[in-house]
Amino acid sequence: MADVTLYHWEPNANSGKPMLALMEKGVPFDSRYTNMLEFDQHKPEYLAVNPQGTIPAMIHGERVLTESTAIMEYVDQAFDGPALMPEDARDRWRIRWWMKFMDQWLGPSFSMLGWSAFVGPMVRDRPREELEALIARIPLPERRRAWRKAMFGEFSEEELGESRRRVALGIDLLEEELGKRPYVGSDSYSLGDINIFNSTYSLPVSHPDLASKDKTPNIMRWLKRVYHRPAVQQTWTMGRGDLAKRYRLVIEEID
Amino acid sequence: MPGPSLPILYHGEPTGPSLIALAALFESGLQLETRSIDLLAGERYAIPDVSEPLALDHSVEGEGPVLLIEGEAITDAVFLAQYFDEQAGGAGLQPSDPYVHWQMTMWCRQTSERLAPASACLGTFTHAQDRLAAMEAAEFERIAAQIESADLRERWRDLRENRVDSAQFADSKSKVAQFCERVEDQLADGRTWLFGGFSIADLVTFAWLRPLAETEAASFAAKEGLSAWLARTEARPSVRAALDQARTDDPLQAFAPGPEINRWG
Numbered sequence: 001m002a003d004v005t006l007y008h009w010e011p012n013a014n015s016g017k018p019m020l021a022l023m024e025k026g027v028p029f030d031s032r033y034t035n036m037l038e039f040d041q042h043k044p045e046y047l048a049v050n051p052q053g054t055i056p057a058m059i060h061g062e063r064v065l066t067e068s069t070a071i072m073e074y075v076d077q078a079f080d081g082p083a084l085m086p087e088d089a090r091d092r093w094r095i096r097w098w099m100k101f102m103d104q105w106l107g108p109s110f111s112m113l114g115w116s117a118f119v120g121p122m123v124r125d126r127p128r129e130e131l132e133a134l135i136a137r138i139p140l141p142e143r144r145r146a147w148r149k150a151m152f153g154e155f156s157e158e159e160l161g162e163s164r165r166r167v168a169l170g171i172d173l174l175e176e177e178l179g180k181r182p183y184v185g186s187d188s189y190s191l192g193d194i195n196i197f198n199s200t201y202s203l204p205v206s207h208p209d210l211a212s213k214d215k216t217p218n219i220m221r222w223l224k225r226v227y228h229r230p231a232v233q234q235t236w237t238m239g240r241g242d243l244a245k246r247y248r249l250v251i252e253e254i255d
Numbered sequence: 256m257p258g259p260s261l262p263i264l265y266h267g268e269p270t271g272p273s274l275i276a277l278a279a280l281f282e283s284g285l286q287l288e289t290r291s292i293d294l295l296a297g298e299r300y301a302i303p304d305v306s307e308p309l310a311l312d313h314s315v316e317g318e319g320p321v322l323l324i325e326g327e328a329i330t331d332a333v334f335l336a337q338y339f340d341e342q343a344g345g346a347g348l349q350p351s352d353p354y355v356h357w358q359m360t361m362w363c364r365q366t367s368e369r370l371a372p373a374s375a376c377l378g379t380f381t382h383a384q385d386r387l388a389a390m391e392a393a394e395f396e397r398i399a400a401q402i403e404s405a406d407l408r409e410r411w412r413d414l415r416e417n418r419v420d421s422a423q424f425a426d427s428k429s430k431v432a433q434f435c436e437r438v439e440d441q442l443a444d445g446r447t448w449l450f451g452g453f454s455i456a457d458l459v460t461f462a463w464l465r466p467l468a469e470t471e472a473a474s475f476a477a478k479e480g481l482s483a484w485l486a487r488t489e490a491r492p493s494v495r496a497a498l499d500q501a502r503t504d505d506p507l508q509a510f511a512p513g514p515e516i517n518r519w520g
């Protein structure tokens with residue numbers, strides 16, 4: 001049994017962050033696949049670990065840690081292995097700024113669009129009472145509202161439009177950033193890349209109108225550079241969906 | 256030829272994010288030039304020599320302080336505080352144990368995500384609305400046109416036009432009350448500061464809670480730990496020095512549009 005246990009879903013968005021950080025550090029961990037589409041995150045066993053009912057969560061010895069970006073920072077500080085933050089204070093600032101921009105501004109818009117287009121339709125065809133019962137056990141009131149909208153297709157045109165605006169702008173800003181430096185916020189691979197990569201690697205597939213070889217060459221080159229890291233390859237074998245296979249095809253097209 | 260320009264910290268009145276950045280700077284002992292700007296007059300958009308404006312234009316924090324280094328705008332008070340601490344070679348503002356550091360990071364994140372938007376919402380509608388409403392239309396539009404972030408610009412407009420969302424107002428009050436409880440609970444074991452030594456978490460929490468101590472008095476009442484901690488934090492030389500930068504009589508009430516209220520979950 002490893003000293004670390006990670007509760008995660010597919011290696012993307014928030015779950016992918018600690019998975020990839022642990023893998024880059026070479027820290028062995030016990031994987032507890034927590035299926036968001038089966039609502040495992042709201043079952044009593046999981047709520048005993050993270051009462052907020054969101055994935056991921058990590059147990060290290062006696063310690064329970066939540067919040068994907070904060071978990072990554074802990075992983076980088078608590079374990080040996082290659083440093084995942086640069087030394088320079090200004091580079092560190094830039095990486096933190098980008099992670100917050102993703103976690104609190106751009107990421108929620110990706111989530112809203114993803115839940116509206118994919119997650120909602122994937123869970124929707126259960127009986128109404130069952131869906132209501134699933135909603136009733138969600139601990140966070142704001143998540144209860146989000147799930148209700150996803151399940152019953154109730155996101156408003158206005159909020160979806162605002163999310164689309166943010167996604168388009170966020171991609172432009174990232175494209176500009178990656179034209180300045182080889183990695184997010186600095187010249188070396190860091191937590192910033194892990195964070196942003198986990199929410200953007202699917203862009204060429206999900207938003208081909210916004211992210212492509214022609215439109216966003218800097219993003220595409222960076223995606224490819226990160227994608228080829230052994231830790232990414234290894235992490236992606238832990239996914240159950242066909243994510244990894246689908247995106248491999250896209251990445252291979254990038255020169 | 257002039258040499259490379261020295262860093263300058265542009266800050267608003269010492270409340271919220273500007274208070275955090277100023278006090279953290281003074282804790283760090285770094286010697287930097289500081290310049291006071293009037294955030295509600297749009298002076299954040301008139302800072303000279305900004306060649307990399309990304310973080311100024313798109314800071315999630317809204318109208319916060321800006322550190323200008325070689326043309327790059329550095330923003331977000333919590334990260335500015337970490338920057339000062341690290342640039343000074345470790346000024347003790349961040350716990351060295353990774354787990355306690357994680358606890359502090361989580362606390363700061365929840366403060367930024369929940370308390371700061373609530374506090375900014377209550378504070379701006381109570382203290383900044385009059386001034387924006389009284390502004391000449393042409394002057395307001397001149398400022399609005401310089402605000403790059405469309406969602407921040409919308410918060411300025413909501414404030415000027417007094418578009419109060421009563422549900423958000425009520426929710427903001429309850430978030431402030433929750434944070435008062437949380438601080439009281441965190442200090443219940445008799446500790447002096449939230450996480451062992453004085454840290455960024457103390458500064459951040461003080462900067463967003465203290466301005467509401469009078470208007471939300473009921474939430475602060477009968478909490479001895481909280482009251483004593485507020486007084487202790489206010490008495491710190493760094494916080495005193497930050498408050499001394501004030502140009503108005505009641506700097507803690509000098510609010511400007513802040514972070515947005517969470518639109519997802």
Ligand SMILES: N[C@@H](CCC(=O)N[C@@H](CS)C(=O)NCC(=O)O)C(=O)O
Pocket residue numbers: 009012013014015036041053054055056066067068069143
């Ligand atoms: N801020 C948290 C958010 C975690 C989060 O929202 N995770 C998503 C999966 S990527 C989740 O648990 N969604 C399911 C739900 O809310 O029920 C973090 O970064 O860890």
